[in-house]
Amino acid sequence: MDSYEIAVIPGDGIGVEVVDAALPVVEAAAADAGFEIGTTRFDWGTERYLDRGEMMPDDGIDRLRGFDSVFLGAVGHPEVPDHVTLHGLLLPIRKGLDQYVCKRPNVLFEGIESPLRGYGPGDVDFVVYRENTEGEYASVGGREHRGFDHETAVQSALFTRRGTERIARAAFEAATEREGHLTSITKSNAQAHSMVFWDDVVAEVSEEFPSVDVERLLVDAAAMDLIRRPHEFDVVVASNLFGDILTDIGAQITGSMGLAPSGNVHPGDANPSMFEPVHGSAPDIVGDGVANPLATVLSWSMLFDDLGETAAADALWTAVTDQLADESAPRTPDIGGSAGTGNVAADLRSRL
Numbered sequence: 001m002d003s004y005e006i007a008v009i010p011g012d013g014i015g016v017e018v019v020d021a022a023l024p025v026v027e028a029a030a031a032d033a034g035f036e037i038g039t040t041r042f043d044w045g046t047e048r049y050l051d052r053g054e055m056m057p058d059d060g061i062d063r064l065r066g067f068d069s070v071f072l073g074a075v076g077h078p079e080v081p082d083h084v085t086l087h088g089l090l091l092p093i094r095k096g097l098d099q100y101v102c103k104r105p106n107v108l109f110e111g112i113e114s115p116l117r118g119y120g121p122g123d124v125d126f127v128v129y130r131e132n133t134e135g136e137y138a139s140v141g142g143r144e145h146r147g148f149d150h151e152t153a154v155q156s157a158l159f160t161r162r163g164t165e166r167i168a169r170a171a172f173e174a175a176t177e178r179e180g181h182l183t184s185i186t187k188s189n190a191q192a193h194s195m196v197f198w199d200d201v202v203a204e205v206s207e208e209f210p211s212v213d214v215e216r217l218l219v220d221a222a223a224m225d226l227i228r229r230p231h232e233f234d235v236v237v238a239s240n241l242f243g244d245i246l247t248d249i250g251a252q253i254t255g256s257m258g259l260a261p262s263g264n265v266h267p268g269d270a271n272p273s274m275f276e277p278v279h280g281s282a283p284d285i286v287g288d289g290v291a292n293p294l295a296t297v298l299s300w301s302m303l304f305d306d307l308g309e310t311a312a313a314d315a316l317w318t319a320v321t322d323q324l325a326d327e328s329a330p331r332t333p334d335i336g337g338s339a340g341t342g343n344v345a346a347d348l349r350s351r352l
């Protein structure tokens, strides 16, 4: 029997709740499909930071390298600034394992009411390919003259040819396998260096993919158009910051952050990929037992797909789809129900 070793980092807040609720469901899906998953749990996150001053150990990235895949819950804690938690755990893993594609599907499921008038199941189905290792999150800059009135902060965005080409190529490949339409997002009217460079690189890479129809949008227009005409998007490729922002819009128009999965991958690499729900640690509902576990289960579906275990991946995705389409099924408050995390997970388990 095939077996995979998965590093599980529940992290902070509701990350722990959704990871714990989803685990029996995904283990069952694996067993049904004829393979096993062994999980090693890491207590990395803000509790560790408050205790020892570090979100993860110095050799954390190296310890993850030996796994087939990584699953992460959430990071963020009300007592610690968000930049400390994000730069202490999530971003170093993405960069350290060179997971340059952040893949975020946005699907409007049957049974979910979109806030957009006139949009029903199947009308919204696009995927965002967010550059995940450089751009605006490159941490290039500094802060000088603290406390003086000439205090200065500089934050530079870093776009390399290699980094831009590879995210563009991954997005074009995805568009080739989907509907053949790619939207490239920039702010190249205002940012005449990095974003015009992005446009140039996308235009060059597009020559390798003549069957893909390319649309260019400024990020402000894209924010509007995702709400105005979401059915026309197929594959969206964007920088680190723009991709992050646009996928929160995507989560809202498809019903809830609680339904938004993601994967951080380096296609074909020996390093493990990392999967996580798009949502954060949600301190406002921690301990209430109402966090939606579906984004986590869908992220596990993406993890199984990445490992080539498509039967288990499909089983999890179908279980979520069926549950959402069933009016009598339990659902959490973010999508209009009153059920708890555990009830939703138990119902999913029964649908496998």
Ligand code: GGG
Residues within 6 Å of the ligand: 072, 073, 074, 075, 076, 086, 090, 244, 276, 277, 278, 279, 280, 281
């Ligand atoms: N699920 C992981 C998590 O906690 N995400 C919240 C967050 O702040 N993400 C920022 C990012 O994806 O760059």
